[in-house]
Amino acid sequence: MTGKEDISMSLNASSGLALKVISKIGVLLVFSALAIFLLAGINIITSNVGWWLSGAFLFLFGGSYLFLNHYYKNALPGIKNNGVWQHSLTARGVFAWLLGIVLTGFYVLLYWYPQYLGLANAGQFNTGLISLFDPFSYFLKQQPASQWFVYGVCYTVAILIMGIKFIIKYRHNRYQVIRTISVMFFQTILAFLLPEILQSLKLPYNDFKNAWPLNYYFFDGWHIDEMLHNGTFGIFVLVWGILLSFFITPILTYFYGKRWYCSWVCGCGGLAETAGDPFRQLSDKSLRAWNIERYLIHAVFVFVVLMTPRVVYTYFTGVSKILFLDTYKMREWYGFLIGAAFSGVVGVGFYPLMGSRVWCRFGCPMAAFLGFLQKHFSRFRITTNGGQCISCGNCSTYCEMGIDVKWYAQRGQNIIRSSCVGCGICSAVCPRGVLNLENGPSDKRYNNPITINENGIQLNKF
Amino acid sequence: MKIEHTQPYENFFWEKNKIDLLQKFVTHVDTKSKCVVFADGAKLNYDALIIASGSVPNKYGWPGENLNGVQGLYSLQDLQLLEKNAPTAKRAVIVGGGLIGIEAAEMLRSRNIAVTFLVREKLFWNNVLPQQESQMISNHIKQHHVDLRLQTELQEICDDGNGNVNAIVTKGGERINCEIVLLTAGVRPNIDYIRSSDIATNKGILVNDYLQTNIEDIYAIGDCAEVANPCDGRRKIEPVWYTGKLMGEVVANTICGKPMKYNPGIWFNSAKFFDIEYQTYGTVPSILPDNMYWFYWQHPHTK
Incomplete structure (x- = not known):
């Protein structure tokens, strides 16, 4: 030039x-x-x-x-995603693999x-x-x-x-x-x-924002000891941790969906939303990927939910062998497999290859917990403006959680998915203003506020 | 984006729902023996036939309109052709100022190809949008480094001697060098292969309120259908995505034994012009009748 x-x-x-x-x-x-x-x-x-x-x-x-x-x-201000499927770094080219290897290598050194x-x-x-x-x-x-x-x-x-x-x-x-x-x-x-x-x-x-079950060591013996032996501050940490996981999380998720945590507060989410943004289009949107996601994330959640009471039981009784399994071994394996390998090495190392939310989507037990609340006890939904969708596919392409948003939008159906982190990018990239993140009465969430169909346009009363 | 991002469903959908996809060209519909005839001579019988063959880009007999590098933008094949032509192109000329034209301009600019946009009206889409909106969008197009030529029409497309386009000439006599010409002066129903049958047509395939043609068990929907008696404020041919989708739902009800009339309600539409999202509900005239007035407001900090 x-x-x-x-x-x-x-x-x-x-x-x-x-x-x-x-x-x-x-x-x-x-x-x-x-x-x-x-x-x-x-x-x-x-x-x-x-x-x-x-x-x-x-x-x-x-x-x-x-x-x-x-x-x-x-x-000019506006959506700028030109060429993401043409650049080596953002379309799984040579640079993407190089970056993936460097990041993965860094995590391996860091942890082990x-x-x-x-x-x-x-x-x-x-x-x-x-x-x-x-x-x-x-x-x-x-x-x-x-x-x-x-x-x-x-x-x-x-x-x-x-x-x-x-x-x-x-x-x-x-x-x-x-x-x-x-x-x-x-x-x-x-x-x-x-x-x-x-x-x-x-x-x-x-x-203070790292809540159980994402913070898997919260109920570990050494951590409980640490809290109990640090006076008022320690007790505050204990009370706050329990409040955050079991009261604040369900209440905020009821009002706003899991987005209050996953795309506003969480550190893993924070990195995915910022450093991971160039790679959000790489998340797999296929039904196959969704099936793997459901099994994997819920398996991790079950693992945590089974492990935590055992850890607490072991802390109070000193008995570590419960039903053939050793609590300390179980805890160690979780830390290695999930805490380090999955959330760190795969979670961030694979950004350039599998998108920015691999951990949040397939592994995070907190996301599973929040997702369960979002799906069944929440006022949050994404509405589709009466099905004015033109099936252009931008929403699905840029959904970092691999949700096939278009599938819902083109049928004029509200989107209520446990994995949705409410980042709002589907709404931002929609060329027709179809998608809107909304909080409203939870009992009629699956009904649409507007329907445009063979009977004409209807504004539905809630 | 890739092709799979633009497909309404994943590929397994069709088989799973017991739908056979045949990729063939239909050359004739035999309404007497209830079968369609393919280009390869094969035939397929039907109980009910739903014609949804869409549109083709308008061509107005411009000299050179069939040269290499001259194309419309309607189908996947058009897009693939454009991908083939684009890497070597320095400049493209777009003929016809409508929605396809502006999307084509946006696509070409995303690849840093210079764009000259020929628009017949005195402002972009001035025959549809009110004056001020038309002005705003015209300004926006220029801000995106598109060489917008208003009140300019195409005279001819020039050959480089090898059957490739190398320039166009406007009606004003100006010659503009280019390697791509996109013809985006509207679309018309793709029904040439229907004309040999006894299905009644006008500009499109004529259908009644049930989207049925003059032949029982034959229906037409989408861009290729011409509704004989449209409801108030609606045009006979509406080549937009959502009407096609609504028509599909209606005709599905009908052939499944619940006869249903097509009633799309009031007119609405939405579009995007580079960064401007546009929505319209009800009819907004481009020329103001005596008993109506326009209200137009623009944020003072925007251009």
Whole structure:
């Protein structure tokens, strides 16, 4: 492209996507930041790490801002999904596989081989990538960094940067903007900063929005002990945790559907909605996938529901062998299979291959619990404006949960699905204003407010 | 999006519901012996026949309208042809300012192909939309870097000597170089293969209130049907998706033994022009009758 301003509406079209100098600088800064992480990872950067880390963050945020601002600045507000099925990264091409391998590899190191990320043995100093984060960790809680601290920082940065991108992309849509600010807030304050501050105050780590059963260790013996041995604060954590899971969750889900958690509050959802947005179209919409989903997610839920009372029983009685199974073994296997392998390695590592909600859709026991409430005890539904659907398929394509939204819309049927996280993208991409996320009386949810059929248009009274 | 995203049902649907899909061209309907005749000579008997053959893009006998690179945009095959033509094209000319034309413009712009849009009226869709709405959408089209040419008509399409299009000439005598020409000046019922039968036709296949043709057990629905006595505010031929869908529901009732009249109620429609979502309920005239007035409001911060 020439530097000449494109004012013509004719001849060679201006390309909003071509890289101008300013966006090239942005890309350069982002790659410099990644280079700093890499150099630290292979122990080339070992001194002045505080400066290097600050520089990396500055480059990451600054570079992303320069690039994104330019990328979207010239584009009018509106849905921007052009070419997602043509680009290698977003259409399961070579770049998608590369990113998938890198992410999966990172999670494997994080969970099982943190020493390769530079985690020190007791009494020694961190090296590699983890040592790069030591100054920041000391600043927040006067302790060296752990692999979980590094993970927490990276996770939060990813949600913030990709959240800003999401907000710019959907700036015409108030629901999307507010929802994204919400997930950015809950991740940064409740999931990241507050637990770190608690630790600096010598209180136990706690993420106040992480509810059982997603938080599967809440009723573990060591966690109950921790809560009971930390005075008023510990009791508060215990009471709040029980309230959140068994009172607040059903009540909010009754009024708003599971979206209040899955696409407004949850950290897994937060990452899926922001960093995962470029991959949402990859979720499988087939009936086969839905069948697998139903068996898998409910199996995980049953696993948690069977495990938790056993864990509590074992805590109070000290008996760990119940009905041939050892509680500690069961707990260990859940942590390995579900807590680490499924939610982490597969859940995020497979974003570029299976879409952004693999974990939320196939594995999350919290989603199963919320979904059950949403399907049977909720005022939430997506209405279809009397079946004005033209079967264009945009809604199904961009549904991250793999719901074939169009199947309902083209029959003018309300959409009530336990898996729907209420992200509202189906409504945003619908070219005809057909889909609307609504809360209303729960007893007549399956009836449509408007029907347009062979009898003409009817406004139905509830 | 991919083809499977645009299919109303997954492929297993048809077999599961005991529906045989035959992919063949029908060349003749024999109403006496109640069978359809295919292009390959095979025949298929029917008890009830529902004709839903849709539309074809209008061509008005423009010179060069059959050159390579000149096409309509109606079927999957048209889309595949466009995918084939698009990668090497620098500029496309779209002839005819309606809904298909603007969608074609949007598609081509998404691939960074320059678009010149020839519109006969003094504003985009001015024969359907009221003046101010027409103006707003015309402005919006220009903001999306489409070279919108109002009150401009096609004179001829030029051959590069090898049977491919390389330019068009407007009625004003201007020559515009291009590699693709999209003819989007409306559609007409696709019923040429019906004319050899004794099914009554006008512009479309004539049907009564039950969507039945002049022959018992033969029905016509969708774009190809012409309703002889439409209800108030409705046109005889309405080539839009939802009327086709309603007609399908009505005729399904009828052939299953519950005769049902087609009554679509008041006119409504929706469309999308790049980023503008448009909905209309009831008839909004493009030219104002004496006893009516328009109310038009636009947010002061929008263009």
